[in-house]
Amino acid sequence: MPRRVLSYNQMVVDALSDEAVNRLFHALADSTRRDILRRAAAGELSVSRLAEAYPMSFAAVQKHVAVLEAAGLVFKVRRGREQLVSTAPDAVDQAHRALDALAEAWEGRLNRMSDLLRQETPGNGPR
Amino acid sequence: MSVKSIDKDYDTLTITALAEFEAAPEQVWELWADPRKLERWWGPPTHPATVPQHDLTPGGTVTYFMTGPDGETYHGWWEVISVERPEKLRFRDGFAEEDGTRRDDMPISDVTVTFAARDRGTVVEVVTAFADREQMEEQISMGAIDGVACAMSQMDAILADA
Numbered sequence: 001m002p003r004r005v006l007s008y009n010q011m012v013v014d015a016l017s018d019e020a021v022n023r024l025f026h027a028l029a030d031s032t033r034r035d036i037l038r039r040a041a042a043g044e045l046s047v048s049r050l051a052e053a054y055p056m057s058f059a060a061v062q063k064h065v066a067v068l069e070a071a072g073l074v075f076k077v078r079r080g081r082e083q084l085v086s087t088a089p090d091a092v093d094q095a096h097r098a099l100d101a102l103a104e105a106w107e108g109r110l111n112r113m114s115d116l117l118r119q120e121t122p123g124n125g126p127r
Numbered sequence: 128m129s130v131k132s133i134d135k136d137y138d139t140l141t142i143t144a145l146a147e148f149e150a151a152p153e154q155v156w157e158l159w160a161d162p163r164k165l166e167r168w169w170g171p172p173t174h175p176a177t178v179p180q181h182d183l184t185p186g187g188t189v190t191y192f193m194t195g196p197d198g199e200t201y202h203g204w205w206e207v208i209s210v211e212r213p214e215k216l217r218f219r220d221g222f223a224e225e226d227g228t229r230r231d232d233m234p235i236s237d238v239t240v241t242f243a244a245r246d247r248g249t250v251v252e253v254v255t256a257f258a259d260r261e262q263m264e265e266q267i268s269m270g271a272i273d274g275v276a277c278a279m280s281q282m283d284a285i286l287a288d289a
Contacts, residue, residue, distance in 0.1 A: 102142055
């Protein structure tokens with residue numbers, strides 16, 4: 001992977017938040033979800049096509065996909081009237097993720113500014 | 128610090144970050160104007176910043192780099208647009224190669240910071256906008272920004288064990 005592809009995300013994102021890590025591990029802790037992820041990585045599939053592969057209800061498969069989506073591992077991509085599960089975000093998703101990363105970076109910066117100011121003026125307690 | 132809010136506008140690709148600090152505007156301003164102070168909050172603990180060049184005047188340049196845990200460095204620059212101490216600061220923030228060459232394949236953001244005295248503190252508002260939305264989407268489609276690829280590469284090892 002070229003260095004430049006990694007540098008943006010690493011540069012602007014603070015260490016992954018606890019919730020993000022939890023969502024990631026929760027998503028991967030289930031063998032069905034890991035399997036869905038492998039299938040999605042191999043090619044975009046509709047949820048109904050995915051559901052055919054597993055001995056469970058369509059709703060159950062939808063829930064697994066939702067968990068993967070919440071962890072940022074898969075994305076719903078629209079192709080015509082179909083919604084497909086994909087591991088590659090489209091440009092809109094990517095722009096959103098870039099914005100999310102930048103927002104997290106600024107939150108971290110505000111926190112550190114506050115810490116620094118508090119160190120400079122030890123008499124001031126939190127508001 | 129209180130009254131902190133981070134608003135994201137996905138339509139305009141703009142972030143508005145707001146916080147109130149218990150310090151006078153001049154003191155908060157110094158966190159931006161003093162490069163040694165800027166170094167202490169610009170980067171996260173995992174990627175601390177170094178600011179070798181800091182000319183906070185209209186048309187001036189600030190350069191910085193962040194050093195990751197393996198010693199890899201990520202370089203950036205500010206092109207200062209306007210400076211009204213201690214009320215307002217505007218600059219563009221972009222990426223650079225190690226030798227300082229500005230990268231035009233990565234997004235540039237437009238940053239406006241305002242400092243307003245309130246009670247005995249300061250309200251700071253930082254508005255960050257991706258300077259050119261079309262350019263940013265083009266960069267995305269060229270694969271310049273791929274957060275998923277980064278996450279996926281870290282997941283490879285876990286999936287292989289599953």
